[in-house]
Amino acid sequence: MKETFSHFEVHDVRFPTSRTLVGSDAMNPGPDYSAAYVVVRTSAGDAGHGFVFTIGRGNEVAVSAVRAVEPLVKGLEVGEVFSDMGGFARLLTHDSPLHWLGPDKGVVHMALGAVVNAVWDLLARRRGLPLWKLLADMSPSEVADLVDFRYLGDTLPHAEAVEILERAQVGKDQREQQLLAQGYPAYTTSVGWLGYPDERVLALASKAVSAGFRHLKLKVGAGPERDAHRVKLVRDLVGPEVLLSVDANQAWEVPEAVENVKQLAAHGLYWVEEPTSPDDIAGHLAIAKAVAPVLVATGEHVANRVVFKQLLASGAVGVCQIDACRVAGVNENVAILLLATKFGVPVCPHAGGVGLSEVVQHLSMFDYLAVSASMDRRWAEYVDHLHEHFVVPARVEQGRYLAPQEPGSGAEMLASSVSTYTFPDGPAWRDAP
Amino acid sequence: MKETFSHFEVHDVRFPTSRTLVGSDAMNPGPDYSAAYVVVRTSAGDAGHGFVFTIGRGNEVAVSAVRAVEPLVKGLEVGEVFSDMGGFARLLTHDSPLHWLGPDKGVVHMALGAVVNAVWDLLARRRGLPLWKLLADMSPSEVADLVDFRYLGDTLPHAEAVEILERAQVGKDQREQQLLAQGYPAYTTSVGWLGYPDERVLALASKAVSAGFRHLKLKVGAGPERDAHRVKLVRDLVGPEVLLSVDANQAWEVPEAVENVKQLAAHGLYWVEEPTSPDDIAGHLAIAKAVAPVLVATGEHVANRVVFKQLLASGAVGVCQIDACRVAGVNENVAILLLATKFGVPVCPHAGGVGLSEVVQHLSMFDYLAVSASMDRRWAEYVDHLHEHFVVPARVEQGRYLAPQEPGSGAEMLASSVSTYTFPDGPAWRDAP
Numbered sequence: 001m002k003e004t005f006s007h008f009e010v011h012d013v014r015f016p017t018s019r020t021l022v023g024s025d026a027m028n029p030g031p032d033y034s035a036a037y038v039v040v041r042t043s044a045g046d047a048g049h050g051f052v053f054t055i056g057r058g059n060e061v062a063v064s065a066v067r068a069v070e071p072l073v074k075g076l077e078v079g080e081v082f083s084d085m086g087g088f089a090r091l092l093t094h095d096s097p098l099h100w101l102g103p104d105k106g107v108v109h110m111a112l113g114a115v116v117n118a119v120w121d122l123l124a125r126r127r128g129l130p131l132w133k134l135l136a137d138m139s140p141s142e143v144a145d146l147v148d149f150r151y152l153g154d155t156l157p158h159a160e161a162v163e164i165l166e167r168a169q170v171g172k173d174q175r176e177q178q179l180l181a182q183g184y185p186a187y188t189t190s191v192g193w194l195g196y197p198d199e200r201v202l203a204l205a206s207k208a209v210s211a212g213f214r215h216l217k218l219k220v221g222a223g224p225e226r227d228a229h230r231v232k233l234v235r236d237l238v239g240p241e242v243l244l245s246v247d248a249n250q251a252w253e254v255p256e257a258v259e260n261v262k263q264l265a266a267h268g269l270y271w272v273e274e275p276t277s278p279d280d281i282a283g284h285l286a287i288a289k290a291v292a293p294v295l296v297a298t299g300e301h302v303a304n305r306v307v308f309k310q311l312l313a314s315g316a317v318g319v320c321q322i323d324a325c326r327v328a329g330v331n332e333n334v335a336i337l338l339l340a341t342k343f344g345v346p347v348c349p350h351a352g353g354v355g356l357s358e359v360v361q362h363l364s365m366f367d368y369l370a371v372s373a374s375m376d377r378r379w380a381e382y383v384d385h386l387h388e389h390f391v392v393p394a395r396v397e398q399g400r401y402l403a404p405q406e407p408g409s410g411a412e413m414l415a416s417s418v419s420t421y422t423f424p425d426g427p428a429w430r431d432a433p
Numbered sequence: 434m435k436e437t438f439s440h441f442e443v444h445d446v447r448f449p450t451s452r453t454l455v456g457s458d459a460m461n462p463g464p465d466y467s468a469a470y471v472v473v474r475t476s477a478g479d480a481g482h483g484f485v486f487t488i489g490r491g492n493e494v495a496v497s498a499v500r501a502v503e504p505l506v507k508g509l510e511v512g513e514v515f516s517d518m519g520g521f522a523r524l525l526t527h528d529s530p531l532h533w534l535g536p537d538k539g540v541v542h543m544a545l546g547a548v549v550n551a552v553w554d555l556l557a558r559r560r561g562l563p564l565w566k567l568l569a570d571m572s573p574s575e576v577a578d579l580v581d582f583r584y585l586g587d588t589l590p591h592a593e594a595v596e597i598l599e600r601a602q603v604g605k606d607q608r609e610q611q612l613l614a615q616g617y618p619a620y621t622t623s624v625g626w627l628g629y630p631d632e633r634v635l636a637l638a639s640k641a642v643s644a645g646f647r648h649l650k651l652k653v654g655a656g657p658e659r660d661a662h663r664v665k666l667v668r669d670l671v672g673p674e675v676l677l678s679v680d681a682n683q684a685w686e687v688p689e690a691v692e693n694v695k696q697l698a699a700h701g702l703y704w705v706e707e708p709t710s711p712d713d714i715a716g717h718l719a720i721a722k723a724v725a726p727v728l729v730a731t732g733e734h735v736a737n738r739v740v741f742k743q744l745l746a747s748g749a750v751g752v753c754q755i756d757a758c759r760v761a762g763v764n765e766n767v768a769i770l771l772l773a774t775k776f777g778v779p780v781c782p783h784a785g786g787v788g789l790s791e792v793v794q795h796l797s798m799f800d801y802l803a804v805s806a807s808m809d810r811r812w813a814e815y816v817d818h819l820h821e822h823f824v825v826p827a828r829v830e831q832g833r834y835l836a837p838q839e840p841g842s843g844a845e846m847l848a849s850s851v852s853t854y855t856f857p858d859g860p861a862w863r864d865a866p
Contacts, residue, residue, distance in 0.1 A: 028529045057501070057530035061541060064497035068490070096461045097490040103683070103734055104712065106539010108494060151710040153686030154719070250536070253586030277584040279537065279739040281714060282747065286587070301536055303736075306712040314715065 001043070003078040008070045008115075009039040012063045013413070014056055014423040015354060015386055016432065021195030022385055023055070023352065026221025026251035029195065032056035033354040033386060034423070036063045036111070037413060040118040042078050048122025049412040050114040052107070053325045053353040059423065065111035068098065073115060082123050086146040089116050089331035093148060105303035109328055116329025117359065121409035131330070131409040132365035136172070140165030143370065147335040148328075151306045155313060161338050168341075168373040175369050183400030184364055185215075187379040189247070189352050191234070192218030198233060205234045212398035215243040215270065215379050221251030224260055228267070235267040247273035250301070254283040258290040271295040271319050278302050284316035295319050300326060300350035305335045312343040321381075323350040324359035330409075333363050337371045347372065351381040357394040358387070358410035361401045389417035434476070436511040441503045441548075442472040445496045446846070447489055447856040448787060448819055449865065454628030455818055456488070456785065459654025459684035462628065465489035466787040466819060467856070469496045469544070470846060473551040475511050481555025482845040483547040485540070486758045486786040492856065498544035501531065506548060515556050519579040522549050522764035526581060538736035542761055549762025550792065554842035564763070564842040565798035569605070573598030576803065580768045581761075584739045588746060594771050601774075601806040608802050616833030617797050618648075620812040622680070622785050624667070625651030631666060638667050645831035648676040648703065648812050654684030657693055661700070668700040680706035683734070687716040691723040704730040704752050711735050717749035728752050733759060733783035738768045745776040754814075756783040757792035763842075766796050770804045780805065784814040790827040791820070791843035794834045822850035 017023050018030035035051040036059055052062040072092055081088045092112045093104065101108040124131045135143070144161040191204040201218070208216055218234060220227040227246070235244055246269060252260060257275035264272075272294055276283050278301040288296040299321030302308055311317045320340040322333050340347045347367055351357040357380070364380045372378075380401055387393035391412040395402040404410060421428045450456050451463035468484035469492055485495040505525055514521045525545045526537065534541040557564045568576070577594040624637040634651070641649055651667060653660040660679070668677055679702060685693060690708035697705075705727055709716050711734040721729040732754030735741055744750045753773040755766050773780045780800055784790040790813070797813045805811075813834055820826035824845040828835040837843060854861045 028533065031529070031533075055530050055533045057504070058498075058534050058541065061494065061498045061501050061534060065491075065494045065540070068494050071490070096464070097488050100461065100464075100488045101491050101494060101540050102538075104710070105535075105736060106541060107498070107534050108491065108540055110534075151686065151713060151716070154688055154716060253584065255587055277537070277739045279737065280584060280743065282743050283584070283587060303538060304712065306710045310713065310715050 003042050003044045005073045005076050005078060006041050006043045007074060008066065009041065010063050010066045011037040011418050012059050012423045013037045013418055013421045014059055014429070015421055016428060018056070021193060024193045024195035025219045025247065025249040026194055027249040028055055034059040035354055036066050036114065037418060038066045038114050038118050040073065040115060040122065042122070046122060048118040048120070048125070049409070050118030050121060051325060051355055051411060052110040052114045053356055062107050062111060065107045066114055068108070069111055069115045081119060082126070085120070085123070086148070086331060088119065089146070089329060090148050092116060093328050104306065109303065110326060113325055113327055113329040113332070116331060117324065117409060117411060120330045121411050124409055125407045128407050130404045130406060131362040132369070132403065135366040136176070136369040140169065143334060146331045147338065148331065152309060152335065155309050156339055156342060160342070164338055164341050165370060168370050171373065172369055175373065179365055179368060179403050183397065183402045184361065184368065185375060185379045186213065186382040186396050186399055186401050187215035187217060187243070187245070188213045188382050188384070189217045190384045191216050192230065194219040194222055198230070201230060202233060202237055205237055209238055209242060212400070214241070214399060215245065217245045217247055217273070219249065220246045220264070221248045224263060227260065228263060231264050231267045240268060243270040244268060245271040245273060245297070248275050250274045250277055252276050254280070254286055257287050261287070261291040261294055265291065265294050269294045271297040273297040273321070274301070279307070281307065281310045281314060281316050284311060285314050288316055288318065297321055297348065299323060302326070304328070305332055305339065308336045309339055312339050312345055317345060320345045320347045321350045322347055322360065322363060324356055324363065330363070337363070337367050341372045346377045348378055349380045352383050354386045355390060355411060355413070357382055358390050358392065361394055361404070362409060365403055389413050436475050436477045438506045438509050438511060439474050439476045440507060441499065442474065443496050443499045444470040444851050445492050445856045446470050446851055446854045447492055447862070448854055449861060451489070454626060457626045457628035458652045458680065458682040459627055460682045461488055467492040468787055469499050469547065470851060471499045471547050471551050473506065473548060473555065475555070479555060481551040481553070481558070482842070483549070483551030483554060484758060484788055484844060485543040485547045486789060495540050495544060498540045499547055501541070502544055502548045514552060515559070518553070518556070519764060521552065522579070522762060523581050525549060526761050537739065542737065543759060546758055546760055546762035546765070549764060550757065550842060550844060553763045554844050557842055558840045561840050563837045563839060564795040565802070565836065568799040569609070569802040573602065576767060579764045580771065581764065585742060585768065588742050589772055589775060593775070597771055597774050598803060601803050604806065605802055608806065612798055612801060612836050616830065616835045617794065617801065618808060618812045619646065619815040619829050619832055619834050620648035620650060620678070621646045621815050621817070622650045623817045624649050625663065627652040627655055631663070634663060635666060635670055638670055642671055642675060647674070647832060648678065650678045650680055650706070652682065653679045653697070654681045657696060660693065661696060664697050664700045673701060676703040677701060678704040678706060678730070681708050683707045683710055685709050687713070687719055690720050694720070694724040694727055698724065698727050702727045704728040706730040706754070707734070712740070714740065714743045714747060714749050717744060718747050721749055721751065730754055730781065732756060735759070737761070738765055738772065741769045742772055745772050745778055750778060753778045753780045754783045755780055755793065755796060757789055757796065763796070770796070770800050774805045779810045781811055782813045785816050787819045788823060788844060788846070790815055791823050791825065794827055794837070795842060798836055822846050
């Protein structure tokens, strides 16, 4: 009997983070970090894990979207899927009725990503490899075949993708040794959630620098005076050597962003993140020109490779922030890594959420080994909460992610966490005051 | 007791259109035109109607998204909502957890639109007016207050919106008389669904011209030779006076679109619709420059006002195709009408679906009376199926929409149609072979 995909288990998991203001920002004052968590099961009893990250209410819509993907996967032969992961991802993202519900965006696109990621998790486990190593060991043409080149025909032909990947083969083994020895650079956002008072920000910034971080990020968008106050406070504490970036979480109009960033730049800024709508490519370009040398960063809410293509090709972003769970999974992120490399833009992943660090670190490590081949001006985001719910929690030491050795993608949650935090019937919610 | 919004009734309604290939195109070979249909009820027993349009499988995700909006609306006082419809729409679209699931895009954004539209339907009924008349009778500042100007700060300040609307006050009464006497121009897509054989296309094109249509649209994307064959066939039949447009439904790469349109242009094309990804603003601009004087049209899958802003401001589109049910309802469409008028781009709505004609005609008529103040180079799409399921079906005579006189937005479905086509338990599905 051939092994097939048998069914999905989908869980509505929500962590009550709003009770402590962890994760608070200019647009999201009280998020409950949540996941529409999927376990993709096979007829042999094996499983891969993936999730859509949300901030609470509405997580059930993501659960419904993941369930809508199940009929496309159920009954497929596992071995055939593993032998053509590009074809598998395209089977999902090209499905006509689901495509209509985006297209290539929103909850349904994220759900397709969760399922694609879950199958990658299973494949990596089968090979006994962490996802970063599985990807990095594939040949350039195997990697290129993962990509959906639809709508990239004017920018990144298949042959050029292969060329980029072939260039990165040089020195790959040495880079792997370096990665294993030294890890991958991280920056931290944990110091400056918007809801935190000054004393807490100062204590956390001090702690972060002691812990080895050389790049900190603060939330802004609380008003120009309050923002300037917070940035100056931290700059005065950490001194000129530590990089400081700010994140407006889409709070500003384009002219407002220009004005505010110019003010804040007096305190020394590295990047300004999500200054305005993630759909406003022309707006990001206008901001980038006006606030240089401060870089414009975005990506955690960028819907797909087509929008990234334009942000990168036009010079609208100087920092490309992929997210493991916003686009259609590993495959679409491989396309985005290739586009970023083509246009010479460093990838600094978003990981402010639950489980995002665990998964996206694999993509940064793969990028270092086999795509951009560089760690220069690259840091993966790190926030220091909720890692305890994962079977293989992200490990950061001295401001660097340690390369995971365990097989898989990092997405698997502890069964006890899933049951405790299932909404609304898990004890964390059922017994809440 | 004050009247409040009490609850939503949400129905998963699907019409088995794939059985006849009605609606088939290059990306969607067998759509079942469907609606996540919402009845927003008040404590006084009154109701407004709205829907998300989908093409079948996955409609249940849209149903789940509409249900996720209910907690935001339940308990609001109806009179207060009616007195600030702009504030009401922003309450929904700015909700932080639901915004995260887009942002401003995909199934959740469409669901917010369905609810906004349903409340407009109720308001129009209360006033005893068709939606077009309700909107057209509002003052310029009242209309401007409907708009969410977030992310339009660099392009359409509130004051400029008011100016545009004030200019359109001149001659409004005469235009209303003309609208009532002559209706609003339509074009038809019914002649050329991609799955139809040649004889059927010819018979339908002939019938459409006899019925008074002077603008026909064919689906393309079946391959250059087949496309050219179909376009030539219809051109030869209808002669040079009838306008002919084509719709690729996102099937092409940018360079491929340029090449194909240049070939087809030999047969005389007015616009090429959805040549590539609706997210590719730069791609549309490149195509527009290359295929002029053929115009580039898009919009039915454009996620929101921010993307429309860029398509319009850059000159990427020469025809702006709003959709009643893709963006966040009447309010966001008012923003898009204003943007189109600012940049001098005619609005020609998308209506290929179930119920889209019924609702979007109101927006075109409002545009004519109070925004663009013009019918020049403007046609609303018409497809001649599924109208029988609506309480107030769209009426087209001599190639023109007749202005509806009945109160409301046109969205209300017959109760018998809702129950017959409810998926999967209605008789149309339960009893299907």
